[in-house]
Amino acid sequence: MLHDEHTEIQAIQTAHRLRLIDAWDIQPGEKILEIGSSQGDMLAALAYAVGPTGHVTGVDIASPDYGSPYTIGQAIKTLTDSDYGDRLTVFFERDLTKGSDFLAGEHFTTNRAHQHTRECRE
Ligand SMILES: C[S@@+](CC[C@H](N)C(=O)[O-])C[C@H]1O[C@@H](n2cnc3c(N)ncnc32)[C@H](O)[C@@H]1O
Numbered sequence: 001m002l003h004d005e006h007t008e009i010q011a012i013q014t015a016h017r018l019r020l021i022d023a024w025d026i027q028p029g030e031k032i033l034e035i036g037s038s039q040g041d042m043l044a045a046l047a048y049a050v051g052p053t054g055h056v057t058g059v060d061i062a063s064p065d066y067g068s069p070y071t072i073g074q075a076i077k078t079l080t081d082s083d084y085g086d087r088l089t090v091f092f093e094r095d096l097t098k099g100s101d102f103l104a105g106e107h108f109t110t111n112r113a114h115q116h117t118r119e120c121r122e
Contacts, residue, residue, distance in 0.1 A: 004015065006035070008025065009036045013041065014041065014045065016066075017041065017042050017045040019044065020112075021045055021049045023055075024112045025121075026049040026050065027049075027050075028047065028049070028050060028051035028053060028054055029050065029051065029053040029054045030049075030050045030054045030109045031050075031053070031054060031055045031056075031057075031106075031107060031108050031109050032046050032050060032054070032056045032057070032108060032109070033056075033057050033058075033059065033103070033106070033108045034057070034058045034059070035067055035096055036044065036059070036060060036061075037058025037059060037060050037064070037068075037090060038060055038072055038089075039067060039072045039075035039076070040058060040072070040075055040076050040079045040090070041078075041117060043056055043058045043088060043090070044079055044084065047079075047084040047087040047088055048084070050087060051087075052122065054087060055087055055088070055089070056086065056087060056088055056089075057088075057089045057090070057091070057103070057108070058076070058089070058090040058091070059090075059091045059094050059096055059103075060072065060091070060092055060093075060094070061094065061095045062093070063092060063093055063095065064076070064092045064093075067106050071094070073092065076092075081094060
């Protein structure tokens with residue numbers, strides 16, 4: 001039962017993320033930075049959208065040990081071990097309000113913002 005509920009919530013949230021990507025008109029080949037990438041659900045949707053010629057960089061302030069029953073480190077490893085792995089780079093324990101030297105030389109093509117609110121649970 002719990003599994004079914006989680007699967008349904010995940011499907012609703014994934015559909016919401018894909019609608020956002022459509023609205024943002026993300027194109028194959030884009031290079032995207034996601035701030036607050038957490039367990040990587042949006043990273044996965046973005047990696048799908050940018051295709052094999054694009055790239056998505058995720059940054060999160062949290063440690064890879066954060067989260068339960070699966071940590072965000074485990075979730076991201078599942079993604080980086082997948083077919084999308086070479087489209088993804090993820091930095092943990094980085095606070096972009098404290099500087100972005102670790103991204104020096106990187107160039108991103110998209111400037112959009114999102115926050116999950118009520119509509120992604122409906
Ligand atoms: C709701 S989750 C993001 C979910 C993800 N964007 C998605 O849609 O799949 C918010 C994340 O933002 C991270 N976060 C909060 N403040 C941050 C900061 N200053 N720099 C980087 N990450 C931050 C948190 O650790 C948390 O993992």
